Amino acid sequence: MDKSSPLQLPTSNSGTTGRTRKASVPGKKIIRDLGLKVTTQRLDILEVVRSGPNHFTAQDVFETVVKRSPDIGFATVYRFLRTLTDASFVTEIRMGGMPARYEWAAKDHHDHLTCNSCGKIVEFExxxxxxxxxxxxxxxxxxxTSHVLELYGVCPECRQKKVSQADAENSR
Amino acid sequence: MDKSSPLQLPTSNSGTTGRTRKASVPGKKIIRDLGLKVTTQRLDILEVVRSGPNHFTAQDVFETVVKRSPDIGFATVYRFLRTLTDASFVTEIRMGGMPARYEWAAKDHHDHLTCNSCGKIVEFExxxxxxxxxxxxxxxxxxxTSHVLELYGVCPECRQKKVSQADAENSR
DNA sequence: CAATACATGAGAATGGATTTCATTTTCAAT
DNA sequence: ATTGAAAATGAAATCCATTCTCATGTATTG
Incomplete structure (x- = not known):
């Protein structure tokens, strides 16, 4: 594996003598608490998962991490996401035939309202x-113990678009 | 294809001059109304889907149909289930990584309460x-336009079992 | 019955996810 | 710092539900 990268991830402590920038819970602690060994891959994945957008796929995580550490493999991402899911650090949502979506679970519980047309996702509780x-x-x-509530519909913007389309067709 | 089977499915009319047993809406009509050609495969699938258990997978349907008409293929089952789903005759539920579950949609709308331990499914509205x-x-x-509400938990029976297990472990 | 548009089956292809396994890395005990 | 055993990793193989392809077969219309 390529260890030459001088990059140091923002929230991953380089030394053992803490005191980096706030960094909520350090990734290392999370990994140790899971009884796992601390590896750069896991730190990278954690970093991406915690600082990235609310919803992401395993592929998203892989692609983001691979930019910094080109030698990470799919398997590791899937494996660790699975571990995080089992430990409830991450919520895994598998709907339809599409790839599973994940989200960091530390935030408040919420359900989803998804637009059928544009794919926009609104969180609500x-x-x-x-x-x-x-x-x-x-x-x-x-x-x-758990539930999945996913609402599907058409968002305001797409509703508007559809009305315009209909108008256009009527005046053809 | 093997056309030698003398079997005639209970609700599929063999002649055009109706008057079989009640048979709610004849399968033929459903297929014709969809603008599709009436084939024995489609009639078989409809028959299974409508008379079988509430929840089933594509595999279930295939296996049931294949007993009567050994030459049916997966593709046909999947294709027609898809058609029925698109036409809202059937509801498709895809959860987790597991095979999609289907159900005949003519019944009242309902959501599901699933037991994590034994897989039992309770319908509720x-x-x-x-x-x-x-x-x-x-x-x-x-x-x-639609929603998915799936509740997960532990059913009464499995809760009981778990209590017993815990007792056994405590007295070891 | 012929014409033809549609449907089918077999198998290949797909694509996300998981597993396998040889190699590398972590980390506790020196 | 060194070492060794256990754990983790990457690459590739594999899994498995589902979809696609296409040559052949069949329902339907006239």
Whole structure:
């Protein structure tokens, strides 16, 4: 593997004597707490996952990391994402036939509202729905452990576009 | 293809002069209304899909049909299931990395409560949750077209089992 | 019955995810 | 710092559900 890269990731401590910039929880700690060995690959992945956009695929992570550390492999990304998912650091959402989407789970719980036309994703949370879900589970004697609520529709912008299209067709 | 099978499926009309047993909507009509040619494969698939268990995979359908008409292919099952899904006769649910589950959609809308341990699926419907979903979509200006709500938990039986296990371990 | 547009089956291809395995790296004990 | 055992890695092979391809077969129209 190419170890020559002088790059040092922002939130990964280079020495053991901490005191870098704030850095919430250092990646090293997270990895150690999982009982795993600290490797540059895992630090890289963590860095990307925590600082990147809200939703990403394994491919996204791979492509971002590979720019810095060209010798990382798919397998490592998938493996570690899986580990993070199992440990609930990351939420994995697999819908449709498309690649799994992940997100760093430290933020508040939320569900998704996705636009069928443009793919835009809006996050929302609704206490009342959550409560009702609990209620439903309880009614059947289930202990609720998780849920997936994904709403699909057409966003305001795309609705507008569709109206314009229809107008155009009518005046043809 | 082997056309020698004397088997005639229960709900598929052999002649054009109807009057078989009740048979809600004849399969032929459904297929014709879709603008497709009526083939024995499609009739077979429809028959299985409509008379079988609530939830099934493409594989399930294939395996059931293949017993009667050994020369059917995967492709045909997948193709027709896709068609039925597009036409909203069938609902396709793809969760996790597992094969897609399908169900005949003519029944009332419902969501699912799945047991993590034994895989049991309970169907439920909750008007209030549906209403709230609409409300959420509206708040963001979306026109809601569909949703996926899947609850996961541990069913009563499996909860019981887990308690027993824990007891056993404690007394070791 | 012929013409033809559509449907089918077999197998190849796809694509995301996982596994395998030889090699490399981490890290605790020197 | 050195070392050795266990763990982690990358590359490639593999898996598996699903889709595609295409030569052949079949339903439907007239």
């Amino acid at each position: 609704n206490e009342e729905i959550e409560r009702l879900q609990e209620k439903v589970a309880l009614r059947f004697g289930f202990l609720l | 909750n008007e209030e949750i549906e209403r709230l979903q609409e409300k959420v979509a509206l708040r963001f200006g979306f026109l809601l």
